[in-house]
Amino acid sequence: MAPFQALAVAAVLLPLLLQCGAAVTEVSCANMVPMKWRREVISITDFGAVGDGKTLNTWPFKKAIYRIQHMRKRGGTLLYIPPGVWLTGSFSLTSHMTLYLARGAVIKATQNTWNWPLVDPLPSYGRGRELPGKRYMSFIQGDGVSDVIITGENGTIDGQGEVWWNMWRQRSLRFTRPNLLEFKDSKDILISNVVFQNSPFWNIHPVYCSNVVIKYVTVLAPYDSPNTDGIDPDSSSNVCIEDAHISTGDDLVAIKSGWDEYGIAYGRPSSGITIRRVSGSTPFAGIAIGSETSGGIEDIFVENINLYNTGFGIHIKTNVGRGGYIRNVTITNVSMNKVRKGIRIAGDVGDHPDEYFNRLAIPSVDRVTIKNVWGVDVQQPGTIEGIRSSPFTRICLSNVKLWGASSQAEQQWQCMDVSGAALGVRPWPCSELTGSTFSAGFCTSAL
Ligand SMILES: *[C@@H]1O[C@H](CO)[C@@H](O)[C@H](O)[C@H]1NC(C)=O
Ligand SMILES: *[C@@H]1O[C@H](CO)[C@@H](O)[C@H](O)[C@H]1NC(C)=O
Ligand SMILES: *[C@@H]1O[C@H](CO)[C@@H](O)[C@H](O)[C@H]1NC(C)=O
Numbered sequence: 001m002a003p004f005q006a007l008a009v010a011a012v013l014l015p016l017l018l019q020c021g022a023a024v025t026e027v028s029c030a031n032m033v034p035m036k037w038r039r040e041v042i043s044i045t046d047f048g049a050v051g052d053g054k055t056l057n058t059w060p061f062k063k064a065i066y067r068i069q070h071m072r073k074r075g076g077t078l079l080y081i082p083p084g085v086w087l088t089g090s091f092s093l094t095s096h097m098t099l100y101l102a103r104g105a106v107i108k109a110t111q112n113t114w115n116w117p118l119v120d121p122l123p124s125y126g127r128g129r130e131l132p133g134k135r136y137m138s139f140i141q142g143d144g145v146s147d148v149i150i151t152g153e154n155g156t157i158d159g160q161g162e163v164w165w166n167m168w169r170q171r172s173l174r175f176t177r178p179n180l181l182e183f184k185d186s187k188d189i190l191i192s193n194v195v196f197q198n199s200p201f202w203n204i205h206p207v208y209c210s211n212v213v214i215k216y217v218t219v220l221a222p223y224d225s226p227n228t229d230g231i232d233p234d235s236s237s238n239v240c241i242e243d244a245h246i247s248t249g250d251d252l253v254a255i256k257s258g259w260d261e262y263g264i265a266y267g268r269p270s271s272g273i274t275i276r277r278v279s280g281s282t283p284f285a286g287i288a289i290g291s292e293t294s295g296g297i298e299d300i301f302v303e304n305i306n307l308y309n310t311g312f313g314i315h316i317k318t319n320v321g322r323g324g325y326i327r328n329v330t331i332t333n334v335s336m337n338k339v340r341k342g343i344r345i346a347g348d349v350g351d352h353p354d355e356y357f358n359r360l361a362i363p364s365v366d367r368v369t370i371k372n373v374w375g376v377d378v379q380q381p382g383t384i385e386g387i388r389s390s391p392f393t394r395i396c397l398s399n400v401k402l403w404g405a406s407s408q409a410e411q412q413w414q415c416m417d418v419s420g421a422a423l424g425v426r427p428w429p430c431s432e433l434t435g436s437t438f439s440a441g442f443c444t445s446a447l
Contacts, residue, residue, distance in 0.1 A: 081155060192215045346385045
């Protein structure tokens with residue numbers, strides 16, 4: 001038995017106990033994918049890895065995971081990453097494993113981009129999100145896996161994205177940049193107590209997944225880093241994001257479901273998504289839905305969000321050509337400090353994959369409730385701009401108070417092609433909402 005084993009065992013139990021303690025006092029969906037004990041523990045150093053920040057450890061990571069995959073130990077295997085800086089190329093996870101990062105462990109992506117592997121585009125996107133054709137493989141990926149845990153003592157997964165951001169800025173990218181972590185066609189995934197930083201592109205991307213819990217994570221990227229979305233649940237169901245701090249260069253959390261004609265053909269919705277106790281800042285949106293909505297997005301619940309220095313507090317966005325729907329969304333208890341626009345719901349956002357998108361594929365937006373929102377230093381309270389041939393319906397704003405900076409004149413809401421109701425909204429919202437029946441059953445006064 002290796003000496004690190006006892007340590008690793010203690011370290012696995014500690015967060016587990018803390019988590020159970022917390023569950024008594026706070027609402028949580030952590031039990032959806034519980035923390036799990038692994039019978040076998042191996043260390044990346046058993047495979048010749050060197051944590052000096054210089055040695056490239058791609059081969060040790062591949063060997064270790066190959067071993068887990070082929071030994072198939074009952075109860076699964078924990079791969080322990082000790083303190084140190086572990087430089088590596090991209091690698092794939094396998095089922096029934098825990099990737100455990102000790103305190104002070106950093107898994108760092110190589111900046112050598114020229115032989116970075118390529119993977120097929122996602123069928124619901126038809127091409128890479130940024131550029132036509134294939135896309136670079138995510139730094140860490142799980143494809144078709146189940147029962148995977150990434151956890152530890154707040155070790156770091158660092159994408160060293162600057163080299164990629166610079167290629168984007170210089171327009172010298174050949175394919176779509178890699179995500180930092182992607183799970184595709186996977187289920188029963190738990191990600192907790194890990195720091196993600198400097199992703200080349202989106203940070204955490206569960207796509208075609210179910211039963212995914214992401215909690216106690218920190219996601220960081222510079223304010224000006226391009227497209228570094230925090231967490232993007234995409235065509236996935238039963239996803240829960242809790243207790244996260246996210247500060248990045250793009251949307252903190254964005255729920256998506258595929259892109260125009262490719263997303264419509266693939267037809268895979270995002271549903272049953274819970275987001276709670278998330279804080280952070282971004283030049284774009286705190287909580288975003290869309291703009292890729294082609295497979296449909298429904299049954300979304302968001303609560304206890306704290307945003308500052310943010311472009312849009314809440315941004316629900318789609319476009320003609322997307323098709324699909326956004327429906328049954330509840331967002332409650334959001335505080336905002338220093339935001340450009342509090343709430344934006346819009347039907348003209350986002351680009352198209354190619355010229356073959358269907359101009360008759362009109363998305364619908366129905367039953368969106370936004371309540372208990374408190375904002376200060378808000379430049380503009382909000383805009384709701386539906387689609388003329390498909391106005392947004394049953395939009396409910398309840399107890400929404402968005403105050404400008406004291407020096408500013410009171411700003412106005414702007415609306416078109418929308419119906420719904422408003423209760424206790426300051427500044428007073430547009431007539432499209434206030435003009436409808438006051439006793440509208442879908443919009444009752446907030447608790
Ligand atoms: C890790 O960081 C989170 C904050 O994201 C904190 O709640 C948790 O206690 C930390 N865990 C450890 C083991 O340090
Ligand atoms: C709306 O979504 C919530 C989850 O936020 C779900 O519990 C509820 O059943 C959904 N309502 C309907 C009518 O589908
Ligand atoms: C609202 O959210 C904040 C965190 O942003 C939390 O501290 C507070 O307890 C929440 N209020 C309610 C009523 O849940």
